[in-house]
Amino acid sequence: MTTSRLATLGRDEPSLLPLAQRLLSLAESGLPAMLLPGQEAFAFTMAGTKAPDGSWSLERRGTSTRYAAITALGVRHLSEDRQRVVLAGRTAQEFTGSLVESLPSVTNLGDAALIAWAAAETGHPKLSDALAGVEALDDHDRPQYTVEAAWVLSALAAARDSADVERPLAAARDRLLRARIGNGPLFPHATGPGLVPWYRAHVSCFADQTYPLQALARAHAGGDGDPEALAASEACAARLCELQGEGGQWWWHYDARTGGVVEGYPVYSVHQHAMAPTALFDLADAGGSDFGASIRKGLRWMTDVPELAGHPAAHEPLIVDGLNVTWRKVYRGDPKKAVRAARGLSTRAVPGLRLKPLDRVYRPLSVDHECRPYELGWMLYAWQGGRI
Structure with a gap:
């Protein structure tokens, strides 16, 4: 799908447009393997291992709520049918709904802020619950990590x-x-x-x-x-x-x-x-x-x-099309x-x-030799935004 950002890239430096399109195709193809089977979560990382014959394999390791929310933010820019391919049959809004439901167990301000941001951008009907989850964890009288404080502001701006x-x-x-x-x-x-x-x-x-x-x-x-x-x-x-x-x-x-x-x-x-x-x-x-x-x-x-x-x-190469990853x-x-x-x-x-x-x-x-879901999620968010 053409976006204004890709169109601008093609106009200003045509030789880079195939690279951006290649990366976006890789992200769409790579994210489904990072989704944990039967769970509402993405792996924390995909770790690459090289065999003696030179071939590579990937192993899912850990789980991450914030990476799931970032992925939802990126995937929501795809058409609905493509969203369902990436998210095991769900739209970005439906997947975000599962994240909103998980908020009572979320204790990290950054995770909650990203979930609220995704709820705002996907138009989820339980946005108010997501915002309440952020408010419950945010204490303005105490210092916060800058990244998480920024995600709070982005979530509120989106809402x-x-x-x-x-x-x-x-x-x-x-x-x-x-x-x-x-x-x-x-x-x-x-x-x-x-x-x-x-x-x-x-x-x-x-x-x-x-x-x-x-x-x-x-x-x-x-x-x-x-x-x-x-x-x-x-x-x-x-x-x-x-x-x-x-x-x-x-x-x-x-x-x-x-x-x-x-x-x-x-x-x-x-x-x-x-x-x-x-x-x-x-x-x-x-x-x-x-x-x-x-x-x-x-x-x-x-x-x-x-x-x-x-x-x-x-x-x-840092871009490995056969594995659908970019090395970290x-x-x-x-x-x-x-x-x-x-x-x-x-x-x-x-x-x-x-x-x-x-x-x-x-x-x-x-x-x-690692690749994490948020890397591909933010890639989609960056380049699929600004639609014509």
Whole structure:
């Protein structure tokens, strides 16, 4: 199905359109195998194992409520018949209904927020129950993880046309805006002190940026507009794009105080093909800047991975059509994430300190052979949105 986002990609960089279409086909084909048989849940991950003859097999491991909700958000953009193929005979709304029914046993704010977001976007008649589940878990007097706080705001923004959510929406919006350190454009890992150890309280990840910038853009797009929220979203997006790697990499860890990169690796496939696109698309749709060039640059990384050039791993694609997966990330393979820890500690004392010898000792030459349902769910959400 043609969407405005795919059409724009085909217009601006025609050579990338087949790649996007290939990824979307892979997502639709791969998600049914991630659905746990006879359950209203998706696996936490699909782990790949390579046999001596070079063949690969996948094993479902764990279960995840939040990944199920994200999948519902993405699948709901498909036609009804295609939704039923992915979700074992159910529509995205019907599948979301089972998630709403599970809310009494949900104890995580992020999981509840994603379920409410899916209920709002699928038009589920029990949206009020889903919103009540979020309210029961959300304590605005205590700090929350930034990602989960952002999902709360996105859920409330999505529910605006169906429920009276202006009071909690304003509180969720203010919480995100207050979380920033000084006048910096980036967001910390938590909305207040207490959840993160002091020595790494300045370190935030890519998700801590994309979900707030998306949520604030969506908050502006509804109601009477919110220029302050849009400006914060715009500033965050502009800084992320300024820091983007020459090969299109969206880096992993940032210094929320200075707006710099703490440690670039791992580079995650989901950031390249889904999370950055959906956040930046939503910003543009809300009236913000068009960061399409950065989206395209990031997408190109999926088949042109500079980290692996000249290395035996260069012959291993990150997109595996036969398995219907995208391998999860390219990473350093350093023991106990030593580089990340060293740079987190060093930048706490000296902002911007890089410890460059670590790049030579621990090169990013490893590929993580996993794929998680939310990666494919967000991919559908990013590129199947904005229908013509």
